[in-house]
Amino acid sequence: xxxxxxxxxxxxxxxxxxxxxxxxxxxxxxxxxxxxxxxxxxxxxxxxxxxxxxxxxxxxxxxxxxxxxxxxxxxxxxxxxxxxxxxxxxxxxxxxxxxxxxxxxxxxxxxxxxxxxxxxxxxxxxxxxxxxxxxxxxxxxxxxxxxxxxxxxxxxxxxxxxxxxxxxxxxxxxxxxxxxxxxxxxxxxxxxxxxxxxxxxxxxxxxxxxxxxxxxxxxxxxxxxxxxxxxxxxxxxxxxxxxxxxxxxxxxxxxxxxxxxxxxxxxxxxxxxxxxxxxxxxxxxxxxxxxxxxxxxxxxxxxxxx
Numbered sequence: 001x002x003x004x005x006x007x008x009x010x011x012x013x014x015x016x017x018x019x020x021x022x023x024x025x026x027x028x029x030x031x032x033x034x035x036x037x038x039x040x041x042x043x044x045x046x047x048x049x050x051x052x053x054x055x056x057x058x059x060x061x062x063x064x065x066x067x068x069x070x071x072x073x074x075x076x077x078x079x080x081x082x083x084x085x086x087x088x089x090x091x092x093x094x095x096x097x098x099x100x101x102x103x104x105x106x107x108x109x110x111x112x113x114x115x116x117x118x119x120x121x122x123x124x125x126x127x128x129x130x131x132x133x134x135x136x137x138x139x140x141x142x143x144x145x146x147x148x149x150x151x152x153x154x155x156x157x158x159x160x161x162x163x164x165x166x167x168x169x170x171x172x173x174x175x176x177x178x179x180x181x182x183x184x185x186x187x188x189x190x191x192x193x194x195x196x197x198x199x200x201x202x203x204x205x206x207x208x209x210x211x212x213x214x215x216x217x218x219x220x221x222x223x224x225x226x227x228x229x230x231x232x233x234x235x236x237x238x239x240x241x242x243x244x245x246x247x248x249x250x251x252x253x254x255x256x257x258x259x260x261x262x263x264x265x266x267x268x269x270x271x272x273x274x275x276x277x278x279x280x281x282x283x284x285x286x287x288x289x290x291x292x293x294x295x296x297x298x299x300x301x302x303x304x305x306x
Contacts, residue, residue, distance in 0.1 A: 001100040001171055001240065002240040003087050003093065005081075007236070008231040008235065009099055012121075015122070015124065016075055016089075017123050018126065028274075035214045040118060043221070048156060067205075075091060078092060091225075094127060094149065094153075094155065094177065098122045099176075099231070100221075100238055101177060101181045101221050102120075103237070104225070106256065108220065108295055111295075112189065121151070122150070123152045125138075126156070127155055132145050132150070132196065136158065140179070149181045157176075158172070161256075166255055167252035171248035172174075172249060174225070175248075176252070176287050178222065179215060181217075181221075182215070182216075186213065191213070194212040194256050194301075200275065201274060203271040208275060208276060208281075210284065211275065211299050212277045212285040213301070215277075215282050215286045216288050216297070216298035216300065219288060219291075220298065221293075222290050246290060249287060253279065256276070257276070258275065259279055281306055285295075285298070
């Protein structure tokens with residue numbers, strides 16, 4: 001994966017909310033999956049969900065600074081082309097990933113026959129954050145909130161993904177973001193709402209189908225990542241995506257399958273508690289999206305072959 005040093009980044013697509021991110025009183029986000037903490041209930045929380053029964057205290061949300069600063073960093077200055085070291089910073093790299101993913105959906109979404117794509121923001125936060133879906137701490141991993149239509153991520157999650165789950169490749173990062181933006185697309189299409197009416201756990205549940213479709217959407221973006229342009233519309237954001245990068249995304253998908261996480265946490269594999277799909281399923285649906293490069297091939301709700 002090579003990032004274009006000449007690319008002009010659109011900082012309006014990301015909020016750097018700083019430590020605490022406005023954490024305060026209120027209800028925590030109900031989480032789907034293994035810990036028995038509730039069903040989907042309108043909130044899609046990705047990547048670490050299958051671990052959430054094991055000690056991430058979601059209601060310990062006042063650990064962040066009360067009323068934490070919004071816009072904790074001047075991303076426009078940090079991520080400017082004038083800063084030759086900008087891509088050494090995870091915030092600027094992820095800003096480029098967000099720009100690329102949304103640039104892809106600007107073109108791909110209308111082909112689904114549902115009008116224009118509606119861009120949304122990614123919020124960087126530390127420790128805790130207040131969202132339209134309630135409050136969350138970093139333990140939930142990256143997530144998408146349908147209520148405010150925004151993506152949230154504590155960027156230190158990538159360290160956890162590498163050290164605890166073995167997904168060390170750099171392309172794991174845009175895979176994670178592309179998955180979350182897949183949920184945004186589902187929300188725009190009405191898929192989230194329909195899935196909320198189905199079973200929220202089990203190997204063929206609506207929750208599993210929703211997550212596998214988001215993986216497929218991520219693969220479709222990866223196929224076209226080098227085509228996305230920068231803010232000026234003149235420069236590509238990526239100059240190359242290699243097979244090694246795709247392998248790193250597949251490695252991340254394997255690491256966060258329900259079965260893999262349950263095994264790693266020391267428990268038995270329990271398909272009845274699946275909310276995201278097995279490692280093999282997550283890899284297969286990402287590969288499905290990548291091979292065809294067409295989100296219309298990502299119909300996980302119309303097949304029994306998950």
